[in-house]
Amino acid sequence: MELRYLAAFVAVAEELHFGRAARRLHMAQPPLSQLIRQLERELGVQLFERSTRSVRLTSAGESFLEPARRVLDDVDLAKLAVKAAATGEYGRVVVGFAGASSHAALPRLARAVRAAHPGIDLVMKVQTYASVALDGVADGTLDLSFVRLPADRPGVRTRVIDNDELVCALAEDHPLAGETAIDLADLAFEPFVSLPAHAGSTLRDAMVGVCEERGGFTPRVVQEAPDSNTVLALVSAGVGVTITLTSVEHVCRGGLVYLPLAGPSVPMRAALAWRPDNPSAALRAVLAVAEEVLPTPPE
Known part of the structure; x- marks a missing residue:
């Protein structure tokens, strides 16, 4: 089964209109219809109920939609991983935050990381209090946390981001x-x-x-x-x-x-906390972005 069959199916399933799906895929409508017919022949089922006025998924089509999306998502992720691997800009960084005081800085950092390093996945973990988030950095369950000083955990480094x-x-x-x-x-x-x-x-x-x-x-x-x-x-x-x-x-x-x-x-100084012995290249990339968008303010 070719990926173009899956892309064609998902486009039609989401648009429920062959013309709109064809424009979305930057192709003509007849070749798109042919792809769908070929896919249905290969699967041995009808995926769509077509009439002159509407297109609907059959029960088989509804069952096929999510697995097809996952395959396409995995292919996109694989492409992204290959491109990012050369620069180290790929990975997962778990970020802890607590309290209303981090609600302005956190979105700013998240948007900047997505723009600069789309291959890095920021996983947000809300904590009850900043001290709990700091504990998570110390024990390795969190890569990075928004905390309040003083922060006196062995092996944890901090940088002030707000006064x-x-x-x-x-x-x-x-x-x-x-x-x-x-x-x-x-x-x-x-x-x-x-x-x-x-x-x-x-x-x-x-x-x-x-x-x-x-x-x-x-x-x-x-x-x-x-x-x-x-x-x-x-x-x-x-x-x-x-x-x-x-x-x-x-x-x-x-x-x-x-x-x-x-x-x-x-x-009451707000800070970022992390372990300098964390080997994650993705964490180092996030810290570099944080230096730009959340600089240390003057005393």
């Missing part, structure tokens, strides 16, 4: 919502909403640390939530206040006010 800051999120009707900046001491008796303490959240640790250091208190967490979206929704509903990141302000705008913390800014 974030801590801010306070309050309901828009909160008594402090009209301030230009939040003195953390003013939040000492406020209820807080936060990510879970047991999950190793870098943001949770930063929130507790800055409240203790600048405000002289440990935040009283009355409600925990699994992600920033839910945390901010609860803050908007008046359940409590929270300390979050400037990069997640886009997650929830309605009913919220984001205010800077009084005093020096508290940086």
Whole structure:
């Protein structure tokens, strides 16, 4: 069975119109009809029900469509692999990400990799928290991860891609919502909403640390939530206040006010993490693209 038979069949099956399928294949309609008849003779079944006004797949045609697509896809993949093998631009890179703060950088990197190295398959693995994604790099289950510093895993290298800051999120009707900046001491008796303490959240640790250091208190967490979206929704509903990141302000705008913390800014640096001993040429190609589209910002 020749590949041109399969390409002809798939085109007609998807268009359900011989004229459109012929134009898609850049050929005349009579030769296309002849290819389909030859394929049907070879298979010994009728693949299409034809009338003067319509074309429909038979049950045999419906059964044949997905296997035919897979064969054509595999041929395309084989061609791509041969072309990319000479340059090392072929392979699979497993990327871990967590939290709303990586949602802007991740698509930018993915689009750039697809454009520069179409033979590299980026497999996205969503993690609950950045610390979990970092663990995945350390144990080798992930090739690359979006993380938050500090990231202290043996054998893992990081590069900063964004400088974030801590801010306070309050309901828009909160008594402090009209301030230009939040003195953390003013939040000492406020209820807080936060990510879970047991999950190793870098943001949770930063929130507790800055409240203790600048405000002289440990935040009283009355409600925990699994992600920033839910945390901010609860803050908007008046359940409590929270300390979050400037990069997640886009997650929830309605009913919220984001205010800077009084005093020096508290940086929370976003980074990429990988193992330098990972032998993957595809990973090195992705890291090179990341250098261009996600450069390290000035301090």
